[in-house]
């Protein structure tokens with residue numbers, strides 16, 4: 001469904017992503033975790049066709065990304081870490097614009113969009129996007145992508161800026177769409193969210209994959225039998241954090 005084969009991205013002499021290989025199944029929620037600067041956003045940008053890899057390949061929906069970019073972009077959805085939207089449009093104008101671009105069935109899509117708006121309490125569609133807070137933009141961006149029912153969705157730090165209620169609603173919406181067959185790839189720094197939300201987790205550091213598996217598999221592959229936070233800190237080598245805290 002979603003495959004990356006030895007993906008590499010070099011910025012000058014710096015290897016931001018170093019031979020990352022992924023194999024994600026249909027209907028799976030895959031959490032991509034790693035410390036700051038590990039290469040998560042760079043990987044997402046390569047997986048979604050916004051950044052050309054230095055080497056390696058990507059296959060989505062059984063199609064090679066680089067030979068089928070338009071078809072793939074039509075069938076996937078992307079929620080970037082910074083929601084980029086037209087600031088001079090009102091919320092409802094942006095949604096009409098997206099419906100037009102993707103040539104969506106208006107009645108069906110509107111029904112789905114309204115359901116998501118109800119869940120997220122989006123009641124500000126008559127206002128200009130430029131006046132929205134980060135969280136308000138994020139919710140509209142998520143709604144504009146989910147209403148299309150993409151077959152694969154990529155979300156980079158989707159809960160940043162969301163209040164606790166909206167983050168919980170997002171988790172429930174993603175589980176619902178996963179159960180209907182959507183494949184979901186997300187990054188997060190909130191390990192509790194990853195633990196509750198994801199079927200499988202990959203951990204990256206300094207561009208390289210350190211580990212991958214279900215929480216249970218990750219637990220068995222490390223000495224640490226505790227929470228995802230304990231496993232993550234052990235794998236990423238930040239287990240000295242307790243000493244740092246003691247010194248504070």
Ligand SMILES: Nc1ncnc2c1ncn2[C@@H]1O[C@H](COP(=O)(O)OP(=O)(O)OP(=O)(O)O)[C@@H](O)[C@H]1O
Pocket residue numbers: 011016034035036037038039040041042043
């Ligand atoms: N356009 C660019 N030019 C040069 N270096 C870049 C560029 N984009 C990313 N990098 C570098 O690549 C590395 C990986 O960055 P990336 O944004 O993928 O990390 P990340 O895991 O998403 O981090 P964070 O969790 O902090 O968002 C970083 O060292 C970053 O400085």
